[in-house]
Amino acid sequence: xxxxxxxxxxxxxxxxxxxxxxxxxxxxxxxxxxxxxxxxxxxxxxxxxxxxxxxxxxxxxxxxxxxxxxxxxxxxxxxxxxxxxxxxxxxxxxxxxxxx
Amino acid sequence: xxxxxxxxxxxxxxxxxxxxxxxxxxxxxxxxxxxxxxxxxxxxxxxxxxxxxxxxxxxxxxxxxxxxxxxxxxxxxxxxxxxxxxxxxxxxxxxxxxxxxxxxxxxxxxxxxxxxxxxxxxxxxxxxxxxxxxxxxxxxxxxxxxx
Numbered sequence: 001x002x003x004x005x006x007x008x009x010x011x012x013x014x015x016x017x018x019x020x021x022x023x024x025x026x027x028x029x030x031x032x033x034x035x036x037x038x039x040x041x042x043x044x045x046x047x048x049x050x051x052x053x054x055x056x057x058x059x060x061x062x063x064x065x066x067x068x069x070x071x072x073x074x075x076x077x078x079x080x081x082x083x084x085x086x087x088x089x090x091x092x093x094x095x096x097x098x099x100x
Numbered sequence: 101x102x103x104x105x106x107x108x109x110x111x112x113x114x115x116x117x118x119x120x121x122x123x124x125x126x127x128x129x130x131x132x133x134x135x136x137x138x139x140x141x142x143x144x145x146x147x148x149x150x151x152x153x154x155x156x157x158x159x160x161x162x163x164x165x166x167x168x169x170x171x172x173x174x175x176x177x178x179x180x181x182x183x184x185x186x187x188x189x190x191x192x193x194x195x196x197x198x199x200x201x202x203x204x205x206x207x208x209x210x211x212x213x214x215x216x217x218x219x220x221x222x223x224x225x226x227x228x229x230x231x232x233x234x235x236x237x238x239x240x241x242x243x244x245x246x247x
Contacts, residue, residue: 018119020115020151021115021147021151021154021155022116022118024205028205052122052140052143053144054147054151055148055206055209055210055212055213056207058207059205059206060205062205062207063205083136083137083140086141086216086217087144087213090209090216091209
């Protein structure tokens with residue numbers, strides 16, 4: 001689901017499995033708790049282990065973008081699998097400049 | 101165009117059933133010989149429709165979500181997702197991208213995803229009676245007709 005580490009002012013959340021409306025709130029809670037306690041300069045969301053995602057995943061990213069911006073940090077979304085590209089393009093997230 | 105296979109499914113509007121619903125639909129689609137991308141498209145669109153039924157159809161209670169799926173000899177999958185919930189007062193507005201009535205970090209992209217990931221989306225809704233979303237997806241290289 002999500003494995004979170006902290007190192008060098010960076011919180012890295014490695015997401016795995018399927019992200020939908022059922023699972024997203026738990027992932028959100030874990031990431032936000034870690035960021036609020038560590039106050040990192042950078043939050044990395046690593047999607048390499050995600051096999052399925054609907055628009056709940058887009059909402060999750062947009063919400064983390066707002067959260068980390070409020071904390072003074074920046075967001076990076078990395079390792080988007082080819083099968084998820086379509087929903088990322090549709091979402092317009094590319095325009096936020098967070099996708100690496 | 102003839103119906104060559106059909107199924108019906110109903111389940112309680114618990115969010116835990118979202119993964120069950122899309123997996124069941126994907127499994128039923130397999131005889132049409134879809135590509136991996138086509139399966140992913142259908143799973144994503146169904147996940148959006150089922151989530152809408154759960155979140156918006158039954159906002160304050162649990163109800164039943166119904167799925168009816170038909171496969172045709174021309175390689176088309178027709179999937180109806182229905183709830184008997186509160187209904188949508190203005191379907192046109194609800195289908196606008198980024199429109200959402202939920203505060204729970206919903207992106208407001210549900211209908212945009214359904215439209216982009218399938219070939220046809222039809223929505224019928226009546227306030228107090230519920231909503232039916234019909235998705236159609238053509239499976240391009242389907243060999244069903246030959247069997």
